[in-house]
Amino acid sequence: MVWESVRLALQAIRRNTLRSFLTVLGIIIGVAAVIAMVTIGNGTTAKITSDLAKLGSNLLFVSPGQFGPGRASADAKAFNERDIEAMRAQLRSVRAVAPVSQKSVTLVYGTESRNTVVTGTDNDFFITQDWVLAAGRSFLDGELRAGRAACVIGQTVRDRLFGPAEAIGQNLRVHNVSCEVIGILEAKGQSSFGTDMDDTVLMPLRAFHRRIAGNMDIDRAYVSAVDGADTSRVQADIERLLRERRNIFPGREDDFVVRDMRQIVQTAAGTAAMLTGLLGAVAAVSLLVGGIGIMNIMLVSVTERTREIGIRLAVGAQEEQVLLQFLVEAVVLSLFGGLIGVLLGLGIAAAVTTALGVPLPVDPTIILVAFGFSGLVGIVFGFFPARRAARLDPIEALRHE
Amino acid sequence: MPDQGTAATPLIEFQSLSRVFGAGAAAVRALDAVDMRIDEGEFIAIMGPSGSGKSTAMNILGCLDTPSSGAYRFKGVEIGRLDPARRALLRRRFIGFVFQGFNLLPRTSAVENVELPLIYRGAPQAERRELAMQALARVGLKGRERHTPAELSGGQQQRVAIARAIVTEPAVLLADEPTGNLDTSMSREIMDLLVALNRGQGITVVMVTHEPDMAAYAERVIRFIDGRIATDEHRGRAA
Incomplete structure (x- = not known):
């Protein structure tokens, strides 16, 4: 009997194709929205996670100050070169410790100029940031010790200032310092936060201190633990060492922060997942609205088909059979809408993820859930009109014009 | 169930049957x-x-309505107080309807219209199709099985409706003004068909009409006035 109802439902749907399509439009849009939102969201999450992982999964960020209400990071004193030396010397399981000091400056070469952030650091920076040189070389020990004005530039800087011309060996003006270009970094592209990672200039820390910053402060340090090291232990070691060096009495709060890259990845992924859920929920509301659309049209359909229902009752259909017919019709309609919606949603997700350059993770769970939900919508919102149809008085229904 | 068709048990019997609409004054x-x-x-x-x-x-005859009082016996069994589900089963098993307005499903082929009552009997699809084709042949619509009502004349539509009514081999065919929407020649065709079904296949036919010309086809004419039977006239078979 159920199979028979499905056949009857398909017949009824076929008999009024346009209305059937308009009926399920709400479901199509709802399901497509859910699928597209969630798939795009998952793709973005995967992209953020993999990007952050690219920065090095056993990376720790150390910066002075504390974040949070009532804590001004500016009050905390900066690190100095001896702090970096101490970390290198005393921490176990550490591969590299890169000092980082940055300032936004103007670069000039010939007639071209550009505002870029210049970073004062040393060769450990290449390790912690996973940077590879596309051309030229990194800093020599002598250059680092003497603070020579030599710089390694990113691809964007190279392209914008030098164009097709050879950059290595040329002198670039950084702020008011003439600086020899000794190396070019391999392109990394955009970061997850939308900044151009290749728009950068690196120079020896001492050159930066003396010629650009005018002080000896180190803004922060990047610490790279050896593979397989327990980063939380390394984090604790760094905290102990810095508390000692910065004379923080027991019981007092740290005036610096050590953040584990893994935690940052988790936080970022968590935030992205939450946003995905939120978008999905909004889309689910539209699915609900689509369900109300189905109920609306089914009610109209019942009124319009009153005579048909009367005929069916007269030839011996029982209430349950009419109920089943209309219910199945609503469910078949909404499942049909769900199917089209899934395909449409995946299509949209494929287009958008391609445009954003993020992966397209097709999650069968969400497809099944959205599809199942559309069927549920059919049952819930089809029941009331179906019951109304089943309870019609055959005499009245047959008389209906 | 008692013996069928013996003189002792009538097919249908109303006994002091009343139907009251509304209440009080x-x-x-x-x-x-x-x-x-x-x-x-x-x-x-x-x-x-x-x-x-x-x-x-x-x-009430068609089990679409129930009496307020009195008895309605069908083949000797009291059925006046049945619930809607059981009345639906009775309609399905014993009764065929023909209406003034044909009441075919629009945009649905003749054969599918005729199959409709069989669907609710749970007949398998192949058997349904076979029976529906036979019924259409019996009403002279062979070759028009795939036409939708809109593609058929009024007389042909009423033939489809009659095929739908007889496809289940009902005990009684109830026709409510079956020629009310048809012109004279089509009306005659339909009446001839009903007479042929009655005589040839022994189907009991009860027809409501207000046209004496059509009533003339019947063997017996019952005249209602003010909710009572005024005359009940046996004429014998029309020529």
Whole structure:
């Protein structure tokens, strides 16, 4: 009997194709929205996670100050070169410790100029940031010790200032310092936060201190633990060492922060997942609205088909059979809408993820859930009109014009 | 179930049957203590002015409505107090309807319309198709099985409706003004078909009409006035 109802439902749907399509439009849009939102969201999450992982999964960020209400990071004193030396010397399981000091400056070469952030650091920076040189070389020990004005530039800087011309060996003006270009970094592209990672200039820390910053402060340090090291232990070691060096009495709060890259990845992924859920929920509301659309049209359909229902009752259909017919019709309609919606949603997700350059993770769970939900919508919102149809008085229904 | 078709048990029997609409002072006695007996194989015309109770009688005969009081016995079994589900089963098993307005499903082929009652009997699809084709052949519509009602003339549509009514081999065919929407020549065709089904296949026919020309085809004419049977006239078979 159920199979028979499905056949009857398909017949009824076929008999009024346009209305059937308009009926399920709400479901199509709802399901497509859910699928597209969630798939795009998952793709973005995967992209953020993999990007952050690219920065090095056993990376720790150390910066002075504390974040949070009532804590001004500016009050905390900066690190100095001896702090970096101490970390290198005393921490176990550490591969590299890169000092980082940055300032936004103007670069000039010939007639071209550009505002870029210049970073004062040393060769450990290449390790912690996973940077590879596309051309030229990194800093020599002598250059680092003497603070020579030599710089390694990113691809964007190279392209914008030098164009097709050879950059290595040329002198670039950084702020008011003439600086020899000794190396070019391999392109990394955009970061997850939308900044151009290749728009950068690196120079020896001492050159930066003396010629650009005018002080000896180190803004922060990047610490790279050896593979397989327990980063939380390394984090604790760094905290102990810095508390000692910065004379923080027991019981007092740290005036610096050590953040584990893994935690940052988790936080970022968590935030992205939450946003995905939120978008999905909004889309689910539209699915609900689509369900109300189905109920609306089914009610109209019942009124319009009153005579048909009367005929069916007269030839011996029982209430349950009419109920089943209309219910199945609503469910078949909404499942049909769900199917089209899934395909449409995946299509949209494929287009958008391609445009954003993020992966397209097709999650069968969400497809099944959205599809199942559309069927549920059919049952819930089809029941009331179906019951109304089943309870019609055959005499009245047959008389209906 | 008692023996079928013996003189002792009529096919249908109304005993002091009343149908009252409304209550109190506004109550209308559409049928007022009607006694009526219909035997198997009869061809009966029910006549009467509008409001005389003939439609109400048809609805009760067809198990679409229930009497307010009195007895309705079908093959000797009291069925006046059945619930809607059981009445649906009775309609499915024993009763075929033909309406003035044909009442075919629009945008649905003739054969699918005829199959409709069989669907609710749970007949398998192949058997349904076979029976529906046979019924259409019996009403002279061979070759038009795939036409939708819109593609058929009024007379042909009524033939489809008759095929739908007889496809289940009902005990009684109830026709409510079957020629009301048809011109004279088509009306004659339909009446000839009903007479042929009645005589050739022994189907009991009860027909409501207000046209004496059509009533003339029947062997027996029952005339309702004010919810009561005014005359009940046996004529024998029309020429």
